[in-house]
Amino acid sequence: MSPPRIVVVGGGAGGIGVATRLGRHLGRKGKADVVLVDMAEAHVWKPLLHEAATGSLDTGIEAMSYRGHARINGYRFQQGTLVDIDRGRRHVELAPILDGDQELLPARQIGYDYLVIAVGSVADDFGIPGVQQNCRFLDTTSQALDIQRSLRKHFLRYARDERLEEKIKVVIIGAGSTGAEMAAEMANAVxxxxxxxxxxxxxxxxxxxxEAKSDILPDVHRPAIRESVAGQLREMGITIRTGQGVVQAEPGRIILADGSVLEADLALWAAGIKAPDVLADIGGLETTSSNQVLVRxxxxxxxxDRIFAIGDCCACPQPDGSLAPPRGQVARQMGHMVVRNLIDILEGREPRRExxxxDLGSLVNLSRFHTVGNLFSFLGGGIMVEGRLARFTYHSLYRRHLLEVYGLIRGSLMMAVRSLSHFLRPSLKLH
Ligand SMILES: Cc1cc2nc3c(=O)[nH]c(=O)nc-3n(C[C@H](O)[C@H](O)[C@H](O)COP(=O)(O)OP(=O)(O)OC[C@H]3O[C@@H](n4cnc5c(N)ncnc54)[C@H](O)[C@@H]3O)c2cc1C
Structure with a gap:
């Protein structure tokens, strides 16, 4: 009898950990056929995308090929974009892979015994006119690289002295941690x-x-953190406009609710997220208004019961009636739990872990300028940290991710490669 097949769709912050752990614990021993599906060929940890967008992170070094990773971790990889789930026949449907007009791979179906949906989130334009056409988004590595190329083109104008009086106008919409960190990365790039x-x-x-809300970092509860970040951003010369939502985006212009117009050579949308539209009506699963799959x-x-969902794309109820927030640590922690629940199911037990x-805390890293945040927030509000300790903790989150995904030896080597590359190569990707 062939082993049960577990299909994980989405190899991001949550899904890559699920495929890796299932592959190592079950796939290698022939106890399950573990298949990871992702629309991309390589994994880049999403919390680093703003660094990829300015070139301070080189995706040539950081991107991890799913195929290579699958080969040594006991799972199989299929590149493809999820477009539907047939729950009756128990298979997922993947869109064809095209290269322009040429079909490289036809539409495919992959059968599953258990399915883990981990497709993350995308920016939500809230239906505001012109945003899709005139703003850039930071949902995928290729979008980050597009932003990087666009920035480089703008900077190239300054190869000529006579252009020096002109300014490159960047408008970032959404002053949550993604928007604030992106602004700081851009200032650093100059x-x-x-x-x-x-x-x-x-x-x-x-x-x-x-920012449409009255203050930056609306999800950060401690006012001192918001003040610290706002102060640092202003010191970098960044203008902060709060209390005004965007009502329209036009080519080269962003229009705010009070009628004011911001000229924009580059407009970046970081104002909110939703689960990908494909989930809105997928397989008859229950979803929220922001497309998140409702889970227990x-x-x-x-x-x-055969389908699980984790991370940004799910709405997971909490004991206090709230939903788990869309954050990297949630995707990772939920992934660990789902692996244990799946192992329980395969070994004949009920998947009881909930x-x-x-909240271990959250940190805002303003490039090389400043890092601030809250740690151990679940302990009576936690402690506020700034400076070196905050920066060390921020970077250690990625180190932990590398160790988890690559394993101890390869992960440590990967960290060494990163350090060497900082030493050997320009601190900004210039090509
Ligand atoms: C710039 C930036 C900075 C951030 N910083 C932080 C931070 O400091 N701390 C924090 O906690 N969180 C941060 N976040 C949020 C964090 O990145 C997400 O919460 C986390 O990545 C969610 O993990 P996930 O596994 O649910 O989804 P993702 O990591 O987004 O992974 C989703 C995966 O699914 C794939 N996929 C999507 N659609 C399909 C499809 N239809 N078919 C097949 N594959 C598909 C994608 O290619 C991707 O690999 C940041 C986000 C951004 C954009």
Whole structure:
């Protein structure tokens, strides 16, 4: 009898851990056929995308090929985009892979005994006119690289002295941690480029951070953190506009609710997220208005015990009636729990583990300028940290991810490669 097949769709912050652990614990021993499906060929940890967008992170080094990783971790990889689930026949349907007009791979179906949906989230434009057409998004590695290319083109204008009086106008919509970190990374990019023959200076980049709510970092409860970040952003020359939502985006212009117009050579949308639209009506599963699949506390979907959902794309109820927030640590922790629940099922036990979000804290890293945040927030509000300790903790989250995904030896080697590359290569990707 062939072993049960577990299909994981989405190899991001949550899904890659699930495929890796299932592959190592079950796949290698022939106890399950573990298949990871992702629309991309390589994994880049999403919390680093803003660094990829400015070139301070080189995806050539950081991207991990799913195929290579699958081969040594006991699972199989199939590249493809999930478009539907047939729960009756128990298979997922993948879109064809195209290269322009040419079909490289036809539409396919992959059967499953158990399915884990981990497709993450995308930026939510809230239906605001012109946003899709005129703003850039930071949901995928290729979008991050597009932003990087666009920025480089703008900076290239400054190879000519006579253009030096012009400013490059960047508008970032959404002053949550993604928007704030992106703004700081851009300010850093100018500092770095100066050393590489670009005729640039800090004043040439005008960055405006727009937030509809009354303060930046609306999800951060501690006012001192918001103040610290706002102060640092202003010190970098970044303009903060709060209390004004965007009502329209046009080519080169962002229009705010009070009628004011912001000129934008580059407009970046980081104002909210939803689960991908494909989930809205998938397989008759119950979903929220933001497309998240409703799950029980053990991550089984409310409609189907064979289907689990984790991370940003699921709505997981918490004991206090709230939903687990869309964060990297939630995706990772839920992934660990689902692996244990799946092993329990395969060994004939009930999947009883339930996910309770323990907020270990969150940090805002303003490039090389400043890091601040809260740690152990689940302990009576936690402690506020700033500076080196905060920065070390922030970077250790990625180190932990590397160790988890690559294993101890390869993960440590990967960290060494990163350090070497910082030493050997320019601090900004310049090509
Ligand atoms: C710039 C930025 C900075 C962030 N910083 C932080 C931070 O500091 N701390 C924090 O906790 N969180 C942070 N986040 C949020 C964090 O990245 C997400 O909460 C986390 O990545 C969610 O993990 P996930 O596994 O649910 O989804 P993701 O990591 O987004 O992975 C989803 C995967 O699914 C694949 N996929 C999507 N659709 C399909 C489809 N239809 N078919 C097949 N594959 C598909 C994608 O290619 C991707 O590999 C940040 C996000 C951004 C954008």
């Amino acid at each position: 500092h770095q480029l100066k050393g590489y023959g670009f005729n640039v200076h800090a004043g040439m980049l005008s960055i405006t951070l727009v 506390p053990n991550a089984q979907t409310t409609q189907d 996910y309770v979000y323990r």
